[in-house]
Amino acid sequence: MDKRKRSQRKGKNSGLLLLSLPTLIWYLVFCYLPMFGIVIAFKRYKPVPGKGFIYSLFQKSPCVGFDNFKFLFLNPQMLLTVRNTLAYNLTFLVIDTVLPVALAILLSYLYSKKLSMAVQTAAMLPHFLSWVVVSYFLYTFLSTDRGLFNNILINTGNDPVRWYQNPGVWPVILIITHTWKAYGYALVMYMAYITAIDQELYDSAIVDGADVFQMINHITLPMLRPIILVLLILNLGNILNTDFGLFYQATRNSGSILSSTQTIDVYIYKALMENANYGYSAAASLIQNTVGCFLLIVANYAAKKINPEEGIL
Amino acid sequence: MKIIRPRSNVFISLLAVFIAVVTILPIVFVFIISFSSEESIVKRGYSFIPEEFSLEAYKYLMSSMDIIGKSFLLSIFIMIVGTTLSLWLISTMAFVISRRDFRLQKLYMLLIIIPMFFSGGLVASYVVNTQLLNLKNNVLALILPGACSSWYILVMRTYFKNQIPEELLDAARTDGATTFRLFMQIVLPLSKPIMVTVGIFEAFAYWNSWYYAMLYISQNHSELYPLQYVLYSIQKSVEFVSHNDRISGTVVRHTPTESFRMAIVVIITIPVLIAYPLLQKYLEKGIMAGGLKG
Numbered sequence: 258m259d260k261r262k263r264s265q266r267k268g269k270n271s272g273l274l275l276l277s278l279p280t281l282i283w284y285l286v287f288c289y290l291p292m293f294g295i296v297i298a299f300k301r302y303k304p305v306p307g308k309g310f311i312y313s314l315f316q317k318s319p320c321v322g323f324d325n326f327k328f329l330f331l332n333p334q335m336l337l338t339v340r341n342t343l344a345y346n347l348t349f350l351v352i353d354t355v356l357p358v359a360l361a362i363l364l365s366y367l368y369s370k371k372l373s374m375a376v377q378t379a380a381m382l383p384h385f386l387s388w389v390v391v392s393y394f395l396y397t398f399l400s401t402d403r404g405l406f407n408n409i410l411i412n413t414g415n416d417p418v419r420w421y422q423n424p425g426v427w428p429v430i431l432i433i434t435h436t437w438k439a440y441g442y443a444l445v446m447y448m449a450y451i452t453a454i455d456q457e458l459y460d461s462a463i464v465d466g467a468d469v470f471q472m473i474n475h476i477t478l479p480m481l482r483p484i485i486l487v488l489l490i491l492n493l494g495n496i497l498n499t500d501f502g503l504f505y506q507a508t509r510n511s512g513s514i515l516s517s518t519q520t521i522d523v524y525i526y527k528a529l530m531e532n533a534n535y536g537y538s539a540a541a542s543l544i545q546n547t548v549g550c551f552l553l554i555v556a557n558y559a560a561k562k563i564n565p566e567e568g569i570l
Numbered sequence: 571m572k573i574i575r576p577r578s579n580v581f582i583s584l585l586a587v588f589i590a591v592v593t594i595l596p597i598v599f600v601f602i603i604s605f606s607s608e609e610s611i612v613k614r615g616y617s618f619i620p621e622e623f624s625l626e627a628y629k630y631l632m633s634s635m636d637i638i639g640k641s642f643l644l645s646i647f648i649m650i651v652g653t654t655l656s657l658w659l660i661s662t663m664a665f666v667i668s669r670r671d672f673r674l675q676k677l678y679m680l681l682i683i684i685p686m687f688f689s690g691g692l693v694a695s696y697v698v699n700t701q702l703l704n705l706k707n708n709v710l711a712l713i714l715p716g717a718c719s720s721w722y723i724l725v726m727r728t729y730f731k732n733q734i735p736e737e738l739l740d741a742a743r744t745d746g747a748t749t750f751r752l753f754m755q756i757v758l759p760l761s762k763p764i765m766v767t768v769g770i771f772e773a774f775a776y777w778n779s780w781y782y783a784m785l786y787i788s789q790n791h792s793e794l795y796p797l798q799y800v801l802y803s804i805q806k807s808v809e810f811v812s813h814n815d816r817i818s819g820t821v822v823r824h825t826p827t828e829s830f831r832m833a834i835v836v837i838i839t840i841p842v843l844i845a846y847p848l849l850q851k852y853l854e855k856g857i858m859a860g861g862l863k864g
Binding site for chain 2 (some may be wrong): 270272273274275276277279280282283284286287289291292293294295297298304307310311351360363364366368369372373375376378379380381382383385386387388389390392393394397398400402403404405407408437441442445446449468469501502505506509525526528529530537539541543545546549550553562
């Protein structure tokens with residue numbers, strides 16, 4: 258009997274192993290194999306004509322230690338890139354939390370559930386459109402010759418603006434575009450969490466004579482706290498990562514506004530695809546990943562320290 | 571929560587309507603432009619009230635159907651194959667790690683969670699995909715790299731753990747069902763809601779994907795351009811389409827360039843616009859189940 262059970266368990270385990278095999282292979286090939294590519298960050302890659310990449314990398318590309326990193330740190334353009342990345346991400350961190358939470362609380366007070374649903378539907382729609390499509394939306398407003406903004410400027414007797422050549426305006430444009438695309442998803446999520454709050458909490462608060470703002474302060478916000486915190490921790494782990502589509506595609510990769518649109522991800526892409534600087538690109542990726550991991554762990558640790566119930570890991 | 575005054579409700583309602591309208595305004599704008607005549611665009615720029623409506627852009631779209639149509643079909647092909655593959659990879663792994671008696675469960679969990687926070691970076695992925703797997707200019711490059719997602723595996727695992735009764739699996743096992751049969755005949759039929767939800771998210775992701783085409787499909791392989799990438803390519807000129815046009819010489823001169831671009835935006839957006847409201851309840855479930863994915 259015992260023997261039968263054991264062999265059954267063994268069979269079950271090998272069955273599970275077999276079932277998981279395709280996904281396992283996918284992970285090894287598309288996630289773990291590239292992790293060895295970190296070596297590239299410590300090499301000066303020299304392509305050997307007629308030979309494959311692996312041969313070139315290990316036979317002909319000299320090991321340069323931390324030279325690639327040194328170059329990145331000494332490059333003034335890189336400083337700007339990191340500054341952009343951090344500035345945008347911190348701004349997004351604040352807006353992506355405050356705006357959807359505030360809107361969700363407002364909408365939760367609507368009498369008409371139908372209206373609330375309709376607004377959520379409209380708000381979430383941009384999330385399901387691609388950045389290529391969004392870049393056209395932007396173009397209809399910003400195009401120098403035909404865009405709506407310049408039409409309005411000209412009709413009101415002002416000079417047209419060359420938006421895609423004017424770096425000063427892009428922080429605002431990018432923040433609005435990002436918010437437009439992202440707020441609805443978060444709004445729907447927070448709405449769902451608010452709806453799930455026990456109604457009796459509010460009922461007893463009303464009996465106690467609490468007003469709307471007291472209820473928001475003492476019931477709604479504390480109930481949303483855990484999810485807000487989890488999102489903050491995850492976003493801290495992504496503090497050096499940006500949405501490539503927003504910064505490359507929505508800006509139409511316009512060269513003259515790079516000073517306010519280039520982020521680390523754009524740099525990584527361009528170093529590889531436009532300049533074939535394998536080493537620099539890999540080094541930038543490695544920094545981005547390491548810092549992200551480190552911050553994630555620190556933030557998670559801090560959150561747990563404050564409240565052992567919280568944190569994600 | 572009817573604890574606010576009617577006057578405040580009116581105010582919030584107006585604000586809500588305003589926000590909703592502003593959000594969908596750009597979409598309406600592109601629709602209007604795509605139906606504007608070329609002359610009125612040239613004369614007045616992009617406008618909410620064009621001087622003259624016209625179907626030129628869509629007529630031209632029909633005439634370049636050999637290219638646009640092919641890309642459209644390719645996009646649909648990628649979406650269907652990709653979504654199916656995704657669901658298979660995600661659900662099998664989710665089922666496996668939801669089994670408490672699976673000996674490698676902890677190792678598998680680690681294997682799935684690490685890539686959520688650490689990756690080899692773009693260069694390494696690019697090298698592996700082009701040099702080792704030969705995915706350059708291969709339609710698989712548009713399907714495989716994005717096929718699996720640690721996030722959805724974890725979401726689905728939670729669902730399996732909570733929604734599929736352990737006794738049912740045990741009973742079937744005692745009757746001699748293999749793991750594969752267990753998965754196909756009990757787990758999959760019981761997990762329709764989560765499969766539909768994840769499937770929809772994956773389908774939208776494939777439909778909207780352009781990044782992999784930009785990385786892995788080169789210009790001389792335009793037959794492998796999905797619709798999103800066609801749209802990307804005609805950003806600067808519509809040459810991509812007219813160039814390949816058999817009767818380019820005569821047609822190009824009358825190309826309704828401006829409205830034509832917007833018409834492509836419209837035909838990419840319409841499937842989303844149609845599918846989205848129908849599927850909204852699943853999407854919301856997905857957002858709830860996921861909670862975290864931004």
